[in-house]
Amino acid sequence: MTRSKPPAPAASRRSATTRTAILDAARERFAADGYERATIRAIARDAGIDPSMVMRYYGNKEGLFAAAVAVDLELPAPGALPRERIGHALVAHFLRMWEDDGELTALLRVGATNEAGAARMQHIFQEQLLPVVREMHPDPEQAAVRAALAASQLLGLGLTRYVLRLPPAVALDREEIVAWLGPTLQRYLTAAHP
Amino acid sequence: MTRSKPPAPAASRRSATTRTAILDAARERFAADGYERATIRAIARDAGIDPSMVMRYYGNKEGLFAAAVAVDLELPAPGALPRERIGHALVAHFLRMWEDDGELTALLRVGATNEAGAARMQHIFQEQLLPVVREMHPDPEQAAVRAALAASQLLGLGLTRYVLRLPPAVALDREEIVAWLGPTLQRYLTAAHP
DNA sequence: ACTGTTGGCCAACGCTCGTTGACCTCGTGG
DNA sequence: CCACGAGGTCAACGAGCGTTGGCCAACAGT
Numbered sequence: 001m002t003r004s005k006p007p008a009p010a011a012s013r014r015s016a017t018t019r020t021a022i023l024d025a026a027r028e029r030f031a032a033d034g035y036e037r038a039t040i041r042a043i044a045r046d047a048g049i050d051p052s053m054v055m056r057y058y059g060n061k062e063g064l065f066a067a068a069v070a071v072d073l074e075l076p077a078p079g080a081l082p083r084e085r086i087g088h089a090l091v092a093h094f095l096r097m098w099e100d101d102g103e104l105t106a107l108l109r110v111g112a113t114n115e116a117g118a119a120r121m122q123h124i125f126q127e128q129l130l131p132v133v134r135e136m137h138p139d140p141e142q143a144a145v146r147a148a149l150a151a152s153q154l155l156g157l158g159l160t161r162y163v164l165r166l167p168p169a170v171a172l173d174r175e176e177i178v179a180w181l182g183p184t185l186q187r188y189l190t191a192a193h194p
Numbered sequence: 195m196t197r198s199k200p201p202a203p204a205a206s207r208r209s210a211t212t213r214t215a216i217l218d219a220a221r222e223r224f225a226a227d228g229y230e231r232a233t234i235r236a237i238a239r240d241a242g243i244d245p246s247m248v249m250r251y252y253g254n255k256e257g258l259f260a261a262a263v264a265v266d267l268e269l270p271a272p273g274a275l276p277r278e279r280i281g282h283a284l285v286a287h288f289l290r291m292w293e294d295d296g297e298l299t300a301l302l303r304v305g306a307t308n309e310a311g312a313a314r315m316q317h318i319f320q321e322q323l324l325p326v327v328r329e330m331h332p333d334p335e336q337a338a339v340r341a342a343l344a345a346s347q348l349l350g351l352g353l354t355r356y357v358l359r360l361p362p363a364v365a366l367d368r369e370e371i372v373a374w375l376g377p378t379l380q381r382y383l384t385a386a387h388p
Numbered sequence: 389a390c391t392g393t394t395g396g397c398c399a400a401c402g403c404t405c406g407t408t409g410a411c412c413t414c415g416t417g418g
Numbered sequence: 419c420c421a422c423g424a425g426g427t428c429a430a431c432g433a434g435c436g437t438t439g440g441c442c443a444a445c446a447g448t
Binding site: 250 | 394395396397398
């Protein structure tokens with residue numbers, strides 16, 4: 001892509017280019033095929049290099065997955081949005097994230113069949129979604145339950161729309177989804193315990 | 195299919211026993227490992243027989259999966275339950291079905307990474323869930339959207355609780371889940387378009 | 389008693405996978 | 419000019435997979 005000689009002597013013979021090419025190809029393959037069927041050989045072929053380079057750079061297949069799928073949900077800072085709009089905002093945010101690239105699809109596809117993938121999803125849930133909910137509900141148990149409910153609806157959306165591709169779920173446009181799911185998330189996160 | 199002897203001294207040299215042993219083992223393995231990692235060899239080992247027997251009985255791995263995971267959601271006949279309680283009833287019903295055996299977990303795990311598995315889920319959606327919703331909403335587009343929304347929440351629950359095993363989702367007891375998700379399903383299925 | 393059918397095992401095939409180690413090729417620093 | 423190290427290729431390994439075909443043992447019908 002880019003030439004090679006910036007200003008400095010460093011970065012010489014294009015390793016960075018190859019590294020990101022590998023990661024891009026890996027993300028795509030993991031998203032399309034899941035962990036087992038996304039073979040290192042296929043990823044290397046997509047990236048236009050030899051399979052052994054993948055091993056050199058990322059150690060083994062697990063390391064490659066860890067490097068390729070390092071999800072940051074980019075959730076808004078707690079308090080950054082009004083409490084009574086958080087449901088709609090979260091749904092819209094997640095829709096944008098899902099369609100950004102295949103990273104979330106890859107994570108979900110792998111998480112469904114691979115132990116390490118599932119563990120990574122738990123980690124993301126705990127480190128990224130839970131803190132936002134905790135800001136609203138200091139009681140830890142309350143927060144955990146409400147965050148889990150929110151996750152169930154948000155992941156269910158991703159599952160039906162981007163993984164299983166149920167036709168009616170694919171056909172909906174974003175506004176409509178936000179209008180339907182927003183109130184659900186709002187209730188899970190802010191309503192009184194039923 | 196089954197030629198043999200209906201009237202005669204049946205059950206002789208135990209083929210039926212083996213067949214169901216294979217199906218049980220297959221269901222468990224597919225539920226635990228997904229399609230690729232649930233190997234015919236492992237399934238045969240669990241069933242206490244030779245891998246080649248699996249081939250004899252079910253043709254190939256796809257045939258085995260088809261035979262092992264033939265989901266019947268056992269949804270109530272349309273009109274069998276009051277329209278204003280259908281949300282709670284559906285959630286409770288699905289919880290029971292998920293915990294019955296590993297069949298739904300197997301279906302979801304395989305559906306997330308396997309084309310045929312995803313197609314089977316679409317088929318079940320269309321043939322089993324959609325008709326129930328159609329009974330309430332004659333307009334086909336309305337019915338499809340509402341059924342997809344319901345599926346997203348129900349599958350999201352199954353995903354977080356039985357596949358990913360997010361701790362807070364596992365810790366919830368059934369009544370609490372019904373109390374939280376019931377109103378959601380109720381709204382997706384019966385409320386006015388938002 | 390003979391024979392065909394049925395349930396089952398064993399051994400092998402061809403293939404693909406992740407992974408490894410030897411080798412090649414240059415641009416650069418001394 | 420030369421050595422070196424980084425970027426990259428090639429060929430092979432051992433293992434595991436789905437699948438096949440041949441063989442064996444025991445029952446059932448004649």
